[in-house]
Amino acid sequence: MxxxxxxxxxxxxxxxxxxxxxxxxxxxxxxxxxxxxxxxxxxxxxxxxxxxxxxxxxxxxxxxxxxxxxxxxxxxxxxxxxxxVPPRLAGDGYPQAPLLRLDDGGAFVALDSLERIEREPAPRLVAADLPRTVLATLGLPIDPEYAGDSIRAEMLVDAAGEPLALRLGAFE
Known part of the structure; x- marks a missing residue:
């Protein structure tokens, strides 16, 4: 069956x-x-x-x-x-310092920590011509047509020549 x-x-x-x-x-x-x-x-x-x-x-x-x-x-x-409520990290006793500070009307972009910049005993201000591609490393937008051009900048450097901050713009 x-x-x-x-x-x-x-x-x-x-x-x-x-x-x-x-x-x-x-x-x-x-x-x-x-x-x-x-x-x-x-x-x-x-x-x-x-x-x-x-x-x-x-x-x-x-x-x-x-x-x-x-x-x-x-x-x-x-x-x-x-x-x-805006978020705050635990242990923040003071507000975090901005990475952008105004100095005599110009804006400095901090390349290192603000504590290190403030600890530097004798920082120097150096004028420099930088390629526009440096702006891309700082997160700023650049036009590909002008990527090969240079831009005037002032750099705040320490005694050893390490850059601490950068101010972009046309200076006299």
């Missing part, structure tokens, strides 16, 4: 459906003659209405749902407050 393929004709598990239809029709006729008393019907409808009443949504919530709603609202407000 091959068990992989089911037989073409299976026996009906309910037997003869015509006999079942006759029995169900007899049951329908017997139940149609039965009628509930008027007071029982009224009590059932009142109980059903009390169980499934149309209350407003806010009155349907229980105490736990209200607590969960309040906690979610508080958490949302706290998250919004954290998003509105």
């Amino acid at each position: 091959d068990t992989r393929h089911p037989p073409d004709h299976l026996p009906d598990p309910l037997g003869d459906t015509a006999e079942l239809d006759l029995r169900l029709a007899g049951l329908r006729e017997a139940l149609s003659a039965v009628d509930t008393p008027r007071c029982v019907d009224k009590e059932l409808m009142q109980a059903f209405q009390a169980q499934f009443s149309r209350r407003p949504r806010y009155r349907r919530l229980g105490a736990l749902e209200w607590i969960a709603t309040a906690l979610a609202g508080g958490l949302g407000a706290a998250m919004l407050a954290l998003l509105l």
Whole structure:
């Protein structure tokens, strides 16, 4: 016997459906003659209405749902407050010094840390002609047409000649 393929004709598990239809029709006729008393019907409808009443949504919530709603609202407000506060690193006792400082109307771009620049005992100001490609290393945009040109700059250097800061522009 091959068990992989089911037989073409299976026996009906309910037997003869015509006999079942006759029995169900007899049951329908017997139940149609039965009628509930008027007071029982009224009590059932009142109980059903009390169980499934149309209350407003806010009155349907229980105490736990209200607590969960309040906690979610508080958490949302706290998250919004954290998003509105500017971020600060732990241990910052003072605001961080900017990498760009103005000196006599010109802007210096710090190439080294500001602490090292301030510690330098005798920095010198040196005028230099720099290629425009140096601007790209500082993160400034350059036009490819003028990349080969040079630009006037003033550099603040330490005693050993290491550059500390750079001021770009046309100087006299």
